Amino acid sequence: MSLIKHLSSIISISQTLEREIHSVSKKVSLPKGHTLIDIGERCTSLFFIETGLVRGHYFDDGKEITNWFAQEEEFATCFYSFIAGKPAFEIIQTLEDCELTELNYTSLQKLYTHFPETERIGRIITENYYIKLEERILSLQFKTAKERYHKLVLSKPELLQRASLGQIASYLGITQETLSRIRADL
C-alpha cells in the first residue's frame, strides 16, 4: 500500500496535500541487507515500507540486539534520532528487498507547518505506535520467555518465517539457544 493510501485511512487527504506529499517524498528500492542508517549518524528520514521487512538493531556487549521489526504499511526510522536530532543508537537495515517511500525531517516539518491537518496525522500515528510499545513493555516486564514467544506467534506469525531465529530471540529479550529450545518442546 502506498503512503498516501495509508495516510488517507487516517484522515482524508486533499488533492493539494497529496500532490505536495508526492513532491517531497521519494521512492527508494533497496536490496536485502542494505544499511539505511548506521549507529552515530543522524537519522533524518522516515521510511514508509511498501513492500519488504526492515529492522533496527544495536550491539550490547558485542551481542546484536534487535530493537524492532517494521513491515508493510509501517514506518521505519530511528525514532529517537529523528525526533530528538541526536545520533542514532541503532542500525536500520533491510531484511528483504524493499520498496520504501522516504520522507525527510525538513520536509515533514514543512508539511506540518503548511498543512496543519498533517499535525493530526502525525499525532495519531505516534499515539498508535505508543500503544504498541506499551504492549511490548507488558510482555517484557513479567512474562516468561515462552509466553513472549507465543504472543509473537499469535500477533505476527509471518515474521517467524521472514526473520532469523537469532533476530527474533533478541527482539524477545532472550538468547537464540533458549528460543530454539522453546520451539522444540511443543
Next chain:
Amino acid sequence: MSLIKHLSSIISISQTLEREIHSVSKKVSLPKGHTLIDIGERCTSLFFIETGLVRGHYFDDGKEITNWFAQEEEFATCFYSFIAGKPAFEIIQTLEDCELTELNYTSLQKLYTHFPETERIGRIITENYYIKLEERILSLQFKTAKERYHKLVLSKPELLQRASLGQIASYLGITQETLSRIRADL
C-alpha cells in the same frame, strides 16, 4: 507547575487558548491512596500532575505489577483506554496527596478541532513519551536486574524515596526480594 505553563514550554499559548483550556479543565485535589481509574472502566480523562505522585498498575497471576509512575509536570492516564476508547487494563492510583488538572477526552478533541495549534502540542508530547518508553524497553530487553535498578537510581533518584520497594521492583520487572538483595550488596 501549572498545565498552562507546561504547555507554554512547548509552543506559545495564545490568551484565547489559555482561557479555553482554563474553562474546560478542572483542578482536583486527592488524598494519597485514591483510585482515579479502575480496571475495566473507560479512562476518559488525562491528568496533569501539579504536585504528587501517581502510578498505574495491574495484576498478573494475583501479583501487583506497576506499569508506570508519573510525577510533577507529567501526565497520567491509561493511555490505551484513553486513545483507543477501550476498557482500562490498569488501576490508576495516587501514591501521595495530589493536585491534578483534569482534562477529559471530549474537551481535548474539541481543543484539537477548534485550536489546530494544539494538535502540535499533542503530537510533541506523545513523541516525547514514546522516546521514554523506548528507553525503558532497552532496559527491560537485556539488562540485568542490577543494571536496571542502577539506571533508575540515576534517572529518578527521588522516586526511590517516594514509592515502596515492591512497587519499584515490579516496575523494573523483578521481585521485591531480588531488589532488596540488590540494594543490600552495595
Next chain:
DNA sequence: TTTGTTTTTTGATAATTGTCAAAAAGTTCC
C-alpha cells in the same frame, strides 16, 4: 510505650535462562 499492621530483609531451595562449545541442518555459490 505498646500493639497491630505493613514493608523490607534474609534464608533455603527451585526454576528459568544464559554461556560456551560443538554438532547438525540448511544455504549459497562455483
Next chain:
DNA sequence: GGAACTTTTTGACAATTATCAAAAAACAAA
C-alpha cells in the same frame, strides 16, 4: 554435487532470578 558459510539445534554447566516462608524493621494508631 560439493565446499564454504550461515543458521539452528543440542548438551553440559553456571548464573541469575523466582518462590516460599519466616524473621526483622519500620510505621501508625491507641
